[in-house]
Amino acid sequence: MIDFSQQYQVSNYPLWRMAWRRIRRRPFQYILFILGVAIGVAMMVSIDLANSSAQRAFALSTNAVTGRTTHRITSAIPNSLDEDVYRLVRQELGFSPSAPVVEGYVLSPDLGAQPLRLVGIDPFAEPPFRSYFGTDFTTGQESLTALLTQPNGIIIAAAIAQQYGLNLGETITLDISGTQQQAPIVGILQPADETTASALNGIIFTDIASAQEMFGLVGNLSHIDLIVNDLAVLAEIETVLPPGVQIETAAAQQNAIQQMTAAFELNLSALSLLALVVGMFLIYNTVTFSVVQRRRMFGILRCVGVTGSQLFALIIGESIVLSLVGALLGLGLGVLLGRGTVRLITQTINDFYFVVNVQDVAIPPFTLIKGVIIGIGAAIAASLVPALEAARTTPTSTLQRSTLESRVQRMIPWLWAAWGALTIVGVFLLWVRANLVITFAGLFCVLIGATLLTPPLTAWLMRVITPISSRLAGVLGRMAPRDIVRSLSRTSVAIAALMTAVSVVVGVSIMIGSFRQTVVQWLDQTLQADVYISPPTITANRVTGTLAPEIVAEIRSWPGVAEVVTSNSTDIIVQDLERMVHLVAVDGDVSRGQRPYAWKRDPAADPWTQLAAGEGIVISEALLLKENLSLPPDPLTLETAVGPRTFPVLAVFYDYSSDQGAIFIDNDLYANLWQDEAIGSMGLFVEDGEAPDKLVTALQTHYQGRNDLLIRSNQALRQGSLEIFDRTFAITAALRLLAIIVAFIGVLSALMSLQLERTREWGVLRATGMTIRQLWALTLIETGLMGGTAGLIAMPVGYVLAWILIYVINVRSFGWTLQMQLNPAYFLQAFAVAIVAALLAGVYPALRLGQMVIATAVRSE
Structure with missing residues (x-):
C-alpha cells in the first residue's frame, strides 16, 4: 500500500503564506499577542537594567578608588x-x-545636591595604585602643586x-554633615575612556590633609591601600599591626556591601516576572483562539495531506516570529522604563543600604539577550498546548466545533489533581529553608496551581449564579453564564489571567498594608522622645556624621529640656558571623521601656537596665533571623579597637529600620x-508643660546660619519615616499596575476572539429580533461575570499569597516579623478592579457588535 501522507506531503510554503495573510487580515488579535510579550519583557528588562545600573555605578565608583589595590588595612571603627x-x-x-586614604560622602548645591564621594589621597603615593594623577590633569604640575598647597x-x-x-x-560649596565648606577647583581630570568617565562621575579628589580637616579626622585615616602579591609579606605586615586593626582583601568590602541588596533585587526581579506569567496567559489565549478559529481550515488541510507535525510547526513558528517582535519591542520599552x-531603586538603596550615584542607565548585552530568550521561551511554552491540540486532532474532529469544549469538560478532574500536585510541590519548596530562588519557585507553584482551578470553579460559579442572574436580567441573565x-x-484562560493579576494585587496590598501598620505601631512604641537632633545625613536611616561637643x-542645659538620650553608630565586624553589622551605642532608652522584644533572657527584667550596666548586648530580630541564630542566641564576638571581645545577648528587639x-x-x-566618645544624635524629653514644637523652633532659630542641624519633632520624624516607607514601595505599585494592564489586554483578547468566533451566532440573534441594546447588555453581563469570577477566586488566592509573602519570603529576605x-478594603478594591477591568474590556467588542451587518454575519460561515 502506498503511504500518500508521506509521498505527497503538502509543501510548507503555502501554509506560511496562509498564516501571513491571516495576520494581515486580523492584525488586532496578533497585536495583543505582541503586547503580552512586550509588557512582560519590558518589566523584567527595566528591573534588571535598574538593578545592574545601580550595582555598576557602585562598582565603578569603588574600583575608581580601589585602582590596583589588592589589600587594605582597616580599623574596627570606620574612619578611625x-x-x-x-x-x-x-x-x-x-x-x-x-x-x-580618607574618604566620605558629601553634598554640594553646586553639583545638583547629589551624594558624591570625597576621596583624600597622597599624590606622591598614588602612582602605583591609581593612574588619574599622571598625565590626566588639564594643567599638569600646576594642579598637583595647588592640590598640596591650597586649603x-x-x-x-x-x-x-x-x-x-x-x-x-572656581569655588564650590561642600556640605559635610551639616557644615558648609568652600572648596576651590584646582584640577580637572580628563578620563581616557567612557568607563573611566562613568567611574569618576561621582568622585571628588582632594589632598589627604584637606580631607582629614574637612571630615574632622585629623590624625586618622579611612584605610591604607596595599599592593601585596607575596603572602609572606602580608603575614609580616599583620604581625606589626596594633589591636583592632586588620587586613582585608580589596574586593571583600565591596562584595559584602553589594550582597546587602541581593534579597531586595531578587524580590523586585520575582515581582517583575509576574507580568510575564500573566502575559503567558494572554499568549495562550491568543494562540488557542487562533487555533479554534482555524479548526475547520485545519480539518480541510489535514484531509488534503497536511500532517499534524506541519500544523504544530506552523503554530509554533507563528509564536516564535510574533514573540520575537514582542520581545524586541519589550527591550525598547524596558530601556525607557528602566530610566x-x-x-x-537608587533612592531605596540610598535610604537603606549604601550611597550610590547613578548617572546613566547601563545596558548590558546579557540583559537584552536574556529578555529576548525568556520572552520567546515563554511564548513557546504558552503555545505548546494549543499547538499540540491542533497537531493531535484527527481531520474529522477538527470539523466538529464541540470537540475542544467536551475535552475541557473531561479534563476538569485532572485539573483538580494537577492543582493538588502543584500545591504540594509549592508547599514543600516553601518549607525547605533553601535560597530565595527556591522559595519564590514555591510561591509561583502555588500561584500557577491556583490558576488551574479556574475552569472548574468558573463552571461551578456560573451554575450557582444562573438563577440569580436570570431573575435580575431575564433571558440575557440565563444566556450569559451559559455562554x-x-x-x-x-473564557477560563482570560479569567485566570485576570485572577492572577488581581490575586497578586490583593496579596501585595495586604503585605504592604500589614508592613506599614506594623511600622506605625513600632514607631509609636519606639519613638518616645519629643525632639530629635542629628547632623544632616546622606542616607535616610543612618546617621553618618557627629555632633560637635x-x-x-549647650543642648543638655537648654531651658525646658528634662532629659537627653544620646546615641552613636558605626559598622563593626562580628567575628562569629564574618560580616559587618550596625553597632549603636546608647546612654539611655529613647522608648522609655515601650520597645517591643521578640525574646528576653530574663523575661521579668528590663533588658535596658542590664544593658546600661554593661552586662551584654541587645540584637535586632533581623540579625537573628537572617543569620539563623539559635534562640536563646549564643554570645557574639565583636571586633573592638582593643581586640576581640565576647558579649552575651540580653534580648532580641523588633527593628524595621x-x-x-x-x-x-x-x-x-x-x-x-x-x-x-563622639555623639551622633540626641533625643530630647521636654519638661511638663513645655511644647515640643516651640523647642524645635527655638533650636532651629538658634543654630540657623551657624550649624546645619536636622532638628525634628517626634511627629515630623514619624512622618518622615513613613514617607521613606511609601517611597520604597512606589515601584511595587507600578509593577502591580502593569500586571493589571496585561490582564486587561487578556480579557479584551478573549472577548474579541469570542466575538469573531460567534459572529454567525450574533447575526442569527439579531435576525430573530435581538436589539443592539440587548447585545450590549449581553456582552457586558458576560464580561461582568468574568470579572466577578476572577475577583472572587482572587480573594482567597490573594490571602494565601499574602501569608506566604509575610511569614515566609519577608522573613527569609529581610528578617522582619x-x-x-486584614483590611476589607483590600478585597473590595480588588474585586472592583476585576469587574471594572472586565467591563472596560467589553466596551470595544460591544461597539463592534453594534456595527455588525446582519446579512454578512449570517453568511460568514
Missing part, C-alpha cells in the same frame, strides 16, 4: 585608623606599595565640570572598648 600605622608600614617596614583644593572629572558649567579656579525605575461555560476553554553640652541587623551596646562600654492586617 591611626595614621601612625601608615608610618609604621611605610617607614619601619619599608613597604613602599602603600597609600593612605580644601579639589579635583573633579571633566564630565562633572561640563555638566554644571564649572571651570578651573524611571533606576531612580526609584461563558460553553466557551470555557477560552559644644553643641551637645534596616534589614542588615543591628546591635545595641551601652555608650560607656563602647567608649572604653572602641575609644570613641510582620503582623498581618
Whole structure:
C-alpha cells in the first residue's frame, strides 16, 4: 500500500503564506499577542537594567578608588585608623606599595545636591595604585602643586565640570554633615575612556590633609591601600599591626556591601516576572483562539495531506516570529522604563543600604539577550498546548466545533489533581529553608496551581449564579453564564489571567498594608522622645556624621529640656558571623521601656537596665533571623579597637529600620572598648508643660546660619519615616499596575476572539429580533461575570499569597516579623478592579457588535 501522507506531503510554503495573510487580515488579535510579550519583557528588562545600573555605578565608583589595590588595612571603627600605622608600614617596614586614604560622602548645591564621594589621597603615593594623577590633569604640575598647597583644593572629572558649567579656579560649596565648606577647583581630570568617565562621575579628589580637616579626622585615616602579591609579606605586615586593626582583601568590602541588596533585587526581579506569567496567559489565549478559529481550515488541510507535525510547526513558528517582535519591542520599552525605575531603586538603596550615584542607565548585552530568550521561551511554552491540540486532532474532529469544549469538560478532574500536585510541590519548596530562588519557585507553584482551578470553579460559579442572574436580567441573565461555560476553554484562560493579576494585587496590598501598620505601631512604641537632633545625613536611616561637643553640652542645659538620650553608630565586624553589622551605642532608652522584644533572657527584667550596666548586648530580630541564630542566641564576638571581645545577648528587639541587623551596646562600654566618645544624635524629653514644637523652633532659630542641624519633632520624624516607607514601595505599585494592564489586554483578547468566533451566532440573534441594546447588555453581563469570577477566586488566592509573602519570603529576605492586617478594603478594591477591568474590556467588542451587518454575519460561515 502506498503511504500518500508521506509521498505527497503538502509543501510548507503555502501554509506560511496562509498564516501571513491571516495576520494581515486580523492584525488586532496578533497585536495583543505582541503586547503580552512586550509588557512582560519590558518589566523584567527595566528591573534588571535598574538593578545592574545601580550595582555598576557602585562598582565603578569603588574600583575608581580601589585602582590596583589588592589589600587594605582597616580599623574596627570606620574612619578611625591611626595614621601612625601608615608610618609604621611605610617607614619601619619599608613597604613602599602603600597609600593612605580618607574618604566620605558629601553634598554640594553646586553639583545638583547629589551624594558624591570625597576621596583624600597622597599624590606622591598614588602612582602605583591609581593612574588619574599622571598625565590626566588639564594643567599638569600646576594642579598637583595647588592640590598640596591650597586649603580644601579639589579635583573633579571633566564630565562633572561640563555638566554644571564649572571651570578651573572656581569655588564650590561642600556640605559635610551639616557644615558648609568652600572648596576651590584646582584640577580637572580628563578620563581616557567612557568607563573611566562613568567611574569618576561621582568622585571628588582632594589632598589627604584637606580631607582629614574637612571630615574632622585629623590624625586618622579611612584605610591604607596595599599592593601585596607575596603572602609572606602580608603575614609580616599583620604581625606589626596594633589591636583592632586588620587586613582585608580589596574586593571583600565591596562584595559584602553589594550582597546587602541581593534579597531586595531578587524580590523586585520575582515581582517583575509576574507580568510575564500573566502575559503567558494572554499568549495562550491568543494562540488557542487562533487555533479554534482555524479548526475547520485545519480539518480541510489535514484531509488534503497536511500532517499534524506541519500544523504544530506552523503554530509554533507563528509564536516564535510574533514573540520575537514582542520581545524586541519589550527591550525598547524596558530601556525607557528602566530610566524611571533606576531612580526609584537608587533612592531605596540610598535610604537603606549604601550611597550610590547613578548617572546613566547601563545596558548590558546579557540583559537584552536574556529578555529576548525568556520572552520567546515563554511564548513557546504558552503555545505548546494549543499547538499540540491542533497537531493531535484527527481531520474529522477538527470539523466538529464541540470537540475542544467536551475535552475541557473531561479534563476538569485532572485539573483538580494537577492543582493538588502543584500545591504540594509549592508547599514543600516553601518549607525547605533553601535560597530565595527556591522559595519564590514555591510561591509561583502555588500561584500557577491556583490558576488551574479556574475552569472548574468558573463552571461551578456560573451554575450557582444562573438563577440569580436570570431573575435580575431575564433571558440575557440565563444566556450569559451559559455562554461563558460553553466557551470555557477560552473564557477560563482570560479569567485566570485576570485572577492572577488581581490575586497578586490583593496579596501585595495586604503585605504592604500589614508592613506599614506594623511600622506605625513600632514607631509609636519606639519613638518616645519629643525632639530629635542629628547632623544632616546622606542616607535616610543612618546617621553618618557627629555632633560637635559644644553643641551637645549647650543642648543638655537648654531651658525646658528634662532629659537627653544620646546615641552613636558605626559598622563593626562580628567575628562569629564574618560580616559587618550596625553597632549603636546608647546612654539611655529613647522608648522609655515601650520597645517591643521578640525574646528576653530574663523575661521579668528590663533588658535596658542590664544593658546600661554593661552586662551584654541587645540584637535586632533581623540579625537573628537572617543569620539563623539559635534562640536563646549564643554570645557574639565583636571586633573592638582593643581586640576581640565576647558579649552575651540580653534580648532580641523588633527593628524595621534596616534589614542588615543591628546591635545595641551601652555608650560607656563602647567608649572604653572602641575609644570613641563622639555623639551622633540626641533625643530630647521636654519638661511638663513645655511644647515640643516651640523647642524645635527655638533650636532651629538658634543654630540657623551657624550649624546645619536636622532638628525634628517626634511627629515630623514619624512622618518622615513613613514617607521613606511609601517611597520604597512606589515601584511595587507600578509593577502591580502593569500586571493589571496585561490582564486587561487578556480579557479584551478573549472577548474579541469570542466575538469573531460567534459572529454567525450574533447575526442569527439579531435576525430573530435581538436589539443592539440587548447585545450590549449581553456582552457586558458576560464580561461582568468574568470579572466577578476572577475577583472572587482572587480573594482567597490573594490571602494565601499574602501569608506566604509575610511569614515566609519577608522573613527569609529581610528578617522582619510582620503582623498581618486584614483590611476589607483590600478585597473590595480588588474585586472592583476585576469587574471594572472586565467591563472596560467589553466596551470595544460591544461597539463592534453594534456595527455588525446582519446579512454578512449570517453568511460568514
